[in-house]
Amino acid sequence: DPTETEPAIDACPECGGDAWIGETDVMDTWVDSSISPLYVQGWPDESFEPTTLREQGHDIIRTWAFYTILRVVALEEDVPWETALINGMVFGDDGNKMSKSRGNAVQPEEAVEEYSADAFRQAIALGGQPGSDIQFQWKEVRSASRFLTKLWNVTRFAATHLDGDGWEPPANPAYRDVDRWILSRCSRVADEVAAAMDEYRFDAALRTLREFVWNDLADDYVELTKGRLYEGRPGERDAARATLFTTVSASLRMLAPFAPFVTEEAWHALPGTDGSVHGSTWPEPGMADREADTVGAIIADAASTVRGWKSESGLALNEPLDGVEVYPDQSPGAPVDTYDLSEAVNAPVRIREDEPDVELVPVGVDPDHATLGPEFRDRTDQVVAALESMDPADVHKQLRVEGEREVDIGGEVVVVPASAVEIRQEHRSSSGERVTVLEGEYSTILVTR
Structure with a gap:
């Protein structure tokens, strides 16, 4: 403190003066940084309004956050921001704080060059929640890169079925059970992701989106509807195409904040879209349906279980079966449309409400x-x-x-x-016929071949 402590030398080496007077106008450097919300709004030439959001690390709450509040209140008698989003520190792949001396520091350019900016962006978004530290992990970057490939493939698959014959979405599609199921799932996901984003839970939002796109849309719905898309009657095919457009376009819009480059390219590759994905509205399918959730989950689970068994048994996925009986753990409460399930497993399918004998x-x-x-x-x-x-x-x-x-x-x-x-x-x-018993998440399944 120059107001209390004498200098370490007796006289000035330049002029020889020794009548020292301590500087009284000394401040912490964070006091200077505290003008940032005022400065970005052109203050004092422009009027000040509290900013919407302040993002900052938890290590400078006492300094930057506190001094900013103090300064803005003193000068403007107002708060500097509406919400403060507190971030954690970034740790290396080894679990220690990133440091050049530790050799665990990663430059963003390294990940971007090998896996893309979108993959790196997702890995960081998944790394932590507000207030918590983030551990950078290369495996998360690789996983994000694989997910983006899956997203692109789903978009291209949809595009091949929406392009080439002047197709337009029908006014009243003849939806089947699996169409209503994926549309209901999409509606719920849109609501869940919006709520998570409002709470700055980018990690939860992205996990929900990735699970929907990879598991529900790509692995389940696309596989269930390939029969209709390739060989179905016009009305059946159009219902699947309309559903594909709704769910894929909604997925791209929801993923745009996390993968701005890939989603923009995919948006332009998807027939029926215009402008930029970043200028589009948030999806609101408005088709959440509890009955569709239950019935569709039974169908998707049965298809996934049988196809998984075929793969593990060394059978081709299109290997015909003599029959499939599905015994749901709980009654679906409504008739189950087995058309798409039958096409997916290549077998006649029956939904049974009794116990397997x-x-x-x-x-x-x-x-x-x-x-x-x-x-x-x-x-x-x-x-x-x-x-x-x-x-x-x-x-x-x-x-x-x-x-x-x-x-x-x-x-x-x-x-x-x-x-x-x-x-x-x-x-x-009970008839003495040889069967294979499969246990799905929602049903017991009997297969004969």
Whole structure:
């Protein structure tokens, strides 16, 4: 403090003077920065109105925020802003505060050059909520880049079905259940994202959007309606096209703040749009429907479950099946339109409201050579042959009750422990038909092939 502390030297090296007088007009540098909301509005030549938003870090609340409030109140007798949005610090991929000395600092240009500005923007938006620190993670940038590719592919898919024949949205589309479901989901997502944005919860808004676009729209709805889009009757096809346009255009508008470049390109690639996506209005489909939510979720879940099972079983996704029965965990409360589901799984589909009547039936005996070999040595082949020739149901019952099985090998009876035998079982329906039982999120599904 120059008003209290003498200088470290006796006389001035320039003039030799020693009558020191401390400077009294000394302020913290943040006092100077506190003029920012006044300055940006042209004060004092222009009148001052509180700004809408102040964004700043939590580490300078005591300095920049406090001094700004103090100065504006003193000069204008008003608050400097309506809302202050407090940001956290940015941490590196290793979880430590970014620092050149730590070697964990990342320049935005690095991420932009490799993955795009939109991918980097999303990774930061997802990193934290107001007031919390943000950990930069390369995996989030890569994930965002993959999502943008998915978004572009969905847009191009929609464009191929909306372009080329002068198509225009019909006045009253003949929507099917899955159309009403995705439109209801889109309506709810638009409301949820708008509410999150109003609360500056950009992380929550973006997560909701990505889940809708990737899972509901791309993975479920598009796959369910490909049959109609490629081979449906004109009215059916037009309903799917109208739904695609509504949901894709709404998704682009909602994602525009998070991916301004890709959404602008996609907006111009989507037939039926005009101007810039950044000048468009917020989507308000207004088609939220609780019944459509329930019915559509059952259909989408069943399609995803069966298609996932096909993939895991090494079957082609268009492999025909003899039949699919869907047993919802809770009654949908309305008839379920199975047309799109049937097309998606390539099988006749029935929605059942009773309980599935199936049982596990033993169909084979699989001896464990690794366990039997050390025990029976040169007699192992005889034991294996004897086990494989037995009735699987009898072997299963004795092993379950007694924990072992007696085996006759050429007049000699040996005892085989349960640990040396595996019983193959299959699900069978009440009619004895072999079925595969799949557990979805909302239903139990029986597949016959």
